[in-house]
Amino acid sequence: xxxxxxxxxxxxxxxxxxxxxxxxxxxxxxxxxxxxxxxxxxxxxxxxxxxxxxxxxxxxxxxxxxxxxxxxxxxxxxxxxxxxxxxxxxxxxxxxxxxxxxxxxxxxxxxxxxxxxxxxxxxxxxxxxxxxxxxxxxxxxxxxxxxxxxxxxxxxxxxxxxxxxxxxxxxxxxxxxxxxxxxxxxxxxxxxxxxxxxxxxxxx
Amino acid sequence: xxxxxxxxxxxxxxxxxxxxxxxxxxxxxxxxxxxxxxxxxxxxxxxxxxxxxxxxxxxxxxxxxxxxxxxxxxxxxxxxxxxxxxxxxxxxxxxxxxxxxxxxxxxxxxxxxxxxxxxxxxxxxxxxxxxxxxxxxxxxxxxxxxxxxxxxxxx
Numbered sequence: 050x051x052x053x054x055x056x057x058x059x060x061x062x063x064x065x066x067x068x069x070x071x072x073x074x075x076x077x078x079x080x081x082x083x084x085x086x087x088x089x090x091x092x093x094x095x096x097x098x099x100x101x102x103x104x105x106x107x108x109x110x111x112x113x114x115x116x117x118x119x120x121x122x123x124x125x126x127x128x129x130x131x132x133x134x135x136x137x138x139x140x141x142x143x144x145x146x147x148x149x150x151x152x153x154x155x156x157x158x159x160x161x162x163x164x165x166x167x168x169x170x171x172x173x174x175x176x177x178x179x180x181x182x183x184x185x186x187x188x189x190x191x192x193x194x195x196x197x198x199x200x201x202x203x204x205x206x207x208x209x210x211x212x213x214x215x216x217x218x219x220x221x222x223x224x225x226x227x228x229x230x231x232x233x234x235x236x237x238x239x240x241x242x243x244x245x246x247x248x249x250x251x252x253x
Numbered sequence: 254x255x256x257x258x259x260x261x262x263x264x265x266x267x268x269x270x271x272x273x274x275x276x277x278x279x280x281x282x283x284x285x286x287x288x289x290x291x292x293x294x295x296x297x298x299x300x301x302x303x304x305x306x307x308x309x310x311x312x313x314x315x316x317x318x319x320x321x322x323x324x325x326x327x328x329x330x331x332x333x334x335x336x337x338x339x340x341x342x343x344x345x346x347x348x349x350x351x352x353x354x355x356x357x358x359x360x361x362x363x364x365x366x367x368x369x370x371x372x373x374x375x376x377x378x379x380x381x382x383x384x385x386x387x388x389x390x391x392x393x394x395x396x397x398x399x400x401x402x403x404x405x406x407x408x
Binding site for chain 2: 132
């Protein structure tokens, strides 16, 4: 290598990690605002821990308790829906605000469009039926299976609720066992109990 | 292999693209070129073939945006960007900022050849692909650039 080539290498513009990161954030923000991105995500804080929120153009797609596995979720969405995915807290603003109001006891209904793409057939009907269960009320897996059109498919209804991509907003925590047992919850029973107590649906 | 979510692609490539653009167009213009590069990449992204070479692909777009930026600047009546031709004074990073000032005054193809070689570290084959020319032409560009630089640069 000649003297000149060595000098070119040594004096090449250095990486400026901060400048590059800042520029990348502006790209993501513009992609979300100007419509280049099909899917936007952000970490949304809550008293139950950080949530991974994901929105499509149609509405809220996922609200995940498993923030540590958000990357895997985004991989799945890139393959299944669109790889045009950017991080955009602004696009999750309404979600974050309504969740904050809900946890502060100032909101009983979420007014958020939901993108049901991730649930099909019976599972989607189960989730839609669950979305109609009012604040502070509890229903049963059997009841929800019936409302979704298959009163005998109680186990399938339970599976659909366990796979609910938008917990809290689609209130699967309001679905209990016949007889009052808590049943299951993808976020863990502690969280289910917390939500039911918040809504005054559990005594004690 | 499927395409990664665009955000991951952006995060994985932001630093090399930033460096490449600063080398090509200077710090001031780099930001606009960076935005243009990745927004164009986002538009084309879902149409990319599986297994495409993302590194070379994004540099190809960046290279094109750098050329557009130079053309736009050449058309401007007053050269506003001269004040920042040299990279920011950041101590240890730049023992010889003037050398890269000289690089930015080379003809576009030579400038790109130098940046692809000494900033992006691409072999001639890849550099040729990014510049849309033959490997032989890429070598000639680099050779001509070094010859020109040697004339200007005395040390």
